Amino acid sequence: MPSDTAAAQFAPSAGKVSWGWVNPWTIGTAVIAGLAILPVAAIVRIATAPGDGIWSHLASTVLPTYIFNTLVLMLGVGAGTILIGVASAWLVSTCRFPMQPMFEWAMLLPLAMPAYVIAYVYTDIFEFAGPVQDMLRSWFGWTSKRDYWFPEIRSLGGAISMMTLVLYPYVYLLSRAAFMEQSVGVLEASRVLGRGPWRSFFSVAFPMARPAVVIGVSLVMMETLNDFGTVDFFGVATFTLGIYDVWLNMNNVTGAAQLALTLLIFVIVLVLAERFARAKKRYYVSSAKYQPLPRYQLHGLRMWLSVMVCAAPVLLGFVLPVAVLGVYAWAHLDQFTSPDMLRFAGNSILLSTLAAGLAVAIGTFMAYGLRLRSEKLLKVIVRIASLGYAVPGSVLAVGVLVTLGALDNSIDGAMRRTFGISTGLLLSGTIVAVTYGYLVRFLALSFGSVEASLTKITPNMDGAAKSLGHGPLSTLRRIHIPMIKGGLLTAVILVFVDAMKELPLTVILRPFDFHTMATIVHEFASDEQIGEAAPAALAIVAFGILPVILLSMAIRRSRPGHKQG
């Protein structure tokens, strides 16, 4: 095997694992990254095409508002998700309190809820015309809007709340995986050295989990930047809304691409800033001492507070909205049994499974390729490749359209010239195109979670495996994959559930007569028929939570040192 020869030729450098440039991992990583970059490159090309200037108009009118709203939204959702996600992950992983085993998986439930759906539900409840304000008015005898103050649900604050409620599971999932991968040794050491649970958390556990938390929060922020449905419905003018406005209302795709790239550069700067701040700190699990974590038994006020901290997000982000959707769906029960619905659910599951399997396989390959040979250039390429997540879905879809259209048409042209036969469009408008779009978009999710887990494994492991004569593949299979199973399963859940909810790429890239649960919700919601959309929305949630629960249990079992059976 080439990699084995390469391994023999290159002596390992101190602290770093290197197998030389020319090996299947490095080249494969570069090729895959290249494929993932193509749609983003297509957007760059659109952005640099001549077009009507848009910047002077925007700068003199709404650009400051876009920037302000977007920043506040990101900060708000970021802070909210860290607070809920890390706190609940810590409680659930290290404490014992009533219903704690249930919360382990229940905390994940809101993940299955699309943000715009929860936005519809809460608007119905909390708007002026909704039952809550109605009740207040009848209690206090208020008659008009001027008689009292009530927070406006369709607002920036409302958007922050909605997105926090459905996005915190990203942070929860990644922090929990990190807390569970931490060796009990360091935590015990901290306790033995006299640190209480709080100080152990802040001085040991949290810093060690920081890379994972950061990845979780950056996923949350990219999702936030990507959101169109919620901010559109709430009328919150964000940068993303501006991109669609310039594209569709001003019919200026060049300007829209420029705006999208600006957003992308902003995300890059943010990511770089965090990496710079974290500098060279690396935390490796240095002890192999794994045993069931000793849990803090909580009592009294602390116990009830912990139950509240965990229960509130689940109730608000999942139970209540599902109940309301259930009421809406009651009038449309026939939809659940229609054969079409089953077929569309099948499509959703097929696409999500394909996306989850492929994205995690590719993400692992890339993260490991980077670990084997962390060449600067390769690093940069891989980082760019996982940026698809930060491009608004519909804009990314245009990048995919352009990429595949160019490929298909050049193959067709070549075949016509040489053989006189037309191959037409081979990939455009097929499930392959949709899957490609998903992979470009979700690579950040899978790559991020896998990388977060891999960085916690000390390179000494790689060195030891190598000195025992194992090549990279065998080392990955026998050392790394068993150690990062939790991270891998996390990646599978994230991509699967996100793919179930995915809308813009599916809509724009799909074949004829092809529907998923999400496109059905979109179809009815776009005609303001929320009742008709409710059964499909519930189906997304139902198909989304099943794997979430199963995999969450699998993650628990996958903890290093966990005794099976």
Add this chain to the structure above:
Amino acid sequence: MSLNKNNKAQKTAIILLGIGAALIAATAPAEAREVNLYSERQPFLMKPLLDAFSKATGIKVRMVYLKKGMVERLRAEGANTPADLILTADIGNLHNLAKAGLLQKSSSLVLEANVPAKFHHPDGIWYGLTVRARVIFAHKDRVRPGEVMSYADLAKPHMKGRVCVRSGKHMYNISLLASIIAAEGEAAATQWAKGVKANLARRPQGNDRAQIKAVYHGECDVVLANTYYMGKMATNEKSPVQKKWAASANLIFPNQAGRGAHVNISGAGITKHSKNKAGAIKLIEFLSGNSAQKIYAEGNFEYPVKKGVALHPMVASWGSFKADQAYLSLIAEQRALAAKIMDRVRFNN
């Protein structure tokens, strides 16, 4: 050992290729007698119409429903696009597709007869299929008769704190503002947008139905919405509360003493690289014919584009109205400017 690895790799590769090939085969376009549609109108709306067409002609119709990115998809697919026909829910996209050179001319005697001249492109690049008006809904008691008669009234001081409207950037509101630019010029349109903004009871939000709901609940007195939502709400058996919302408001056709109410169309056009132009023309002819126009009118409370087709009784009960006669492409031409004016007056903020 390395042989073993190779075998495994080969097997995996073969399986992957197989899956890929199967996926491509499963979704490859069949060249049978069929018309392929990119549609901005919802499948649930089009299905009865397309089923009736297939039954009458034996031509199968396949469709992709997409709201954003139709221009970009057609452009990227180029000469090999499988799409024969596009359907839009608004003049804006018809106009953009035509301007991008993605549609082709067509003509037929049937279409000439079915679609009035003002509702199709002079060269037959696009054809309108249904008409909807953007009108004012006013609370039955809180708004006196004659208090609101025109779009201009929404911007007058006596409406302060009483007006609700969805996002100024929604295509329906952009179209309305574009029609004001086309009729009265940029300065007057800017003044109007500023005036409406000053009268808003709440920041622009929600959808059209949400505005009428807000009238029912006393949050505002007058709102802008499209005609067909009134019909859909007033007959909503599955969500009967919407009937109450509809019953609380009067439908007022604006500008009846002036240039008429702003109307928009849903429409169709044949793609430049259609492989089945004859079938595509047949489908437009069918959609503009009596039976399909009746389905549109009854199923979606829209105004048929074809003269002589009966209206839904509820739509008929609103009475006849005078529509703005401006050619729709001229209005669509002003959309970008309308969007910029919305920015300048900070309509949504």
